[in-house]
Amino acid sequence: MIKQTAGITITLLSVFALSACSRVDHFGRPPSFTSSTETPEHVAMLWPGLPLTAVAQRPVDSASLWSGGQHSLLGDRRAIKKGDILTVVIEIDEKAEISNDTSRERSGSEKMGITQLLGLAQKGDAYLPEGATMADAVDLDSDSSSSGKGAVKRKEKLTLRIAATIVDVLPNGVLSIIGSQELRVNFELRELSVAGYVRPQDISRLNEITYDKIASARVSYGGRGHITDAQQPRYGQQILDAILPF
Secondary structure, three states, X not given: OHHHHHHHHHHHHHHHHHHHHHHHOOOOOOOOOOOOOOOHHHHHHHOOOOOOOOOOOOHHHOOOOOOOOOOOOOOOOOOXXXXXXXXXXXXXXXXXXXXXXXXXXXXXXXXXXXXXOOOHXXXXXXXXXXXXXXXXXXXXXEEEEXXXXXXXXXXXXXXXXXXXXXXXXXXXXXXXXXXXXXXXXXXXEEEEEEEEEEOHHHOOOOOEXXXXXXXXXXXXXXXXXXXXXXXXOXXXXXXXXXXXXX
């Protein structure tokens, strides 16, 4: 019994210690930035890619302004390969209202009597308690009603711009992008991340793409710091909310 109690105590202490680690980072100081090395964006930029092949040109064409290369004066500078960077424009202004109202009523009544059945009803009355009779053998009444009403109102508005990196080029030519951004103001760190899949033809000539053209888009805008910690319920309260049935 003592060993079991000690094991439970150690487990609880471990949980509390792990839950406090997230706040130790900004205890008495601003929250630390996330390391930008060994991220998918960083690895994609380090990838050398396939060697570029070019057709041999005459010396007179080497200084031509009409070269079709990406780095030429009139070349297409849109992101097309792994490690390239493009700008994601997030402009969300959505509003939704849903209202439901349901009402239902139902009533029923059933009666059955055996006043004359070869005299069996009268003979049965002798065995029943005083005042009871078989004349009305069954008498059922039921009445039920239900009503429901619900309403949902939601409004979201978000305007952001973030640079994302192409981390992979799928066999069908679709580009996989990931972007992250961190902004620290005093003791609060704001984090913005975006990920998804885009088609090269949807990227504008300004090397930008809007969020509604990103497939499987994952956009996150949050933060961590002293203000965020104060707005969140304590871990003990969250555990109680999850396990208490009332």
